[in-house]
Amino acid sequence: MSETTVDNGVNVGALLEAREALTDAAEAAQFQWRATCKWLNGTHSQSSCEGFYGLGDEQKHRTEFKFDTDHPEIFASEDNGATPVELILAGLAGCLTAGVASVAQMRDIQLRSVTATLEGGMNIQGILGIDGDVRNGFDGITVTYDIDADASDEDIEALVAQSQKRSAVYDIITNPTNVSVNVK
Amino acid sequence: MSETTVDNGVNVGALLEAREALTDAAEAAQFQWRATCKWLNGTHSQSSCEGFYGLGDEQKHRTEFKFDTDHPEIFASEDNGATPVELILAGLAGCLTAGVASVAQMRDIQLRSVTATLEGGMNIQGILGIDGDVRNGFDGITVTYDIDADASDEDIEALVAQSQKRSAVYDIITNPTNVSVNVK
Numbered sequence A, B: 001m002s003e004t005t006v007d008n009g010v011n012v013g014a015l016l017e018a019r020e021a022l023t024d025a026a027e028a029a030q031f032q033w034r035a036t037c038k039w040l041n042g043t044h045s046q047s048s049c050e051g052f053y054g055l056g057d058e059q060k061h062r063t064e065f066k067f068d069t070d071h072p073e074i075f076a077s078e079d080n081g082a083t084p085v086e087l088i089l090a091g092l093a094g095c096l097t098a099g100v101a102s103v104a105q106m107r108d109i110q111l112r113s114v115t116a117t118l119e120g121g122m123n124i125q126g127i128l129g130i131d132g133d134v135r136n137g138f139d140g141i142t143v144t145y146d147i148d149a150d151a152s153d154e155d156i157e158a159l160v161a162q163s164q165k166r167s168a169v170y171d172i173i174t175n176p177t178n179v180s181v182n183v184k
Helices: A012-023 A084-106 A153-165 A168-174 B012-022 B084-106 B153-165 B168-174
Strands: A030-041 A044-054 A057-069 A111-123 A140-149 A179-183 B030-041 B044-054 B057-069 B111-123 B140-149 B179-183
Touching: A012 A084, A030 B084, A044 B084, A057 A084, A057 B057, A057 B084, A084 A111, A084 A140, A084 A153, A084 A168, A084 B030, A084 B044, A084 B057, A084 B084, A084 B168, A140 A153, A153 B179, A168 B084, A168 B168, A168 B179, A179 B153, A179 B168, B012 B084, B057 B084, B084 B111, B084 B140, B084 B153, B084 B168, B140 B153
Parallel strands: A140 B179, A179 B140
Antiparallel strands: A030 A044, A030 B111, A044 A057, A111 A140, A111 B030, B030 B044, B044 B057, B111 B140
């Protein structure tokens, strides 16, 4: 093993150990992520995330994380939170960026700064029910990374590509996922 | 028009006017939602949403909304925020719940309380790169609504079904969306 002073704040040893430990432990690798959402008023609601299941047991975040969502004033709402679709962009950004830091650490690349800009287009004739041929969701998303690191442009490109390959949220957005909605 | 005292905090008149106004205004209906993400350390980053484009012009939220994402301590991270996949659940919850309130208002149904519980299963052998046949994202999501409203069980079921039909995030998760990731 070569000595390295690269430190992106990622514990690669622990990740490699987890990969080893979970290789033959399908049960422990099965996670369940959760959110509960409470309607407040109008289009404003608050979701919170605290408990989850994984490594064969109930787990808890250090604290409860809360997210207000609402619609903006130009939709005659009170703008008490980001729109739900902006949370999707933030989730994608956070997932890919965590991946960039982790892969950089694995590849001995020191990051100095990483910024991503995300844009998601949407024709709201879909959600307003004006045109059945217009989808409700994004018509596409672009993510643009600006990365300052001790690496060549090629290595930085490869870093971002590898992060995409292992990203949970990138997969969720680019591929279909079954969602079952029920009333208690 | 019948008199109604139903008030879920949703301005249905404005929504119907918007639908009318945007029916022949494809240009104004084209929106662009944005997020910028800054890497902080390790798997921790912060995304913010403030400006967006729509109705043919630049728009701004009343304030900037910020979202910290991180990985939990059991992944050897610092748990400084929810995981990115939990933001996806929160976005889905917020979108469907705003829809429930809006459709209820349209249908003269007074809501008293609406709570949603979301669960997303994930085999992390995918993101860890252990098994190429395991997807990175959720293997499925269930959303369970508990709704107290002045309506029959059937009407409540129909309300939730209509919200799904017009939900941007439900569409984003259940159908594929193109994501283009570039390095500046």
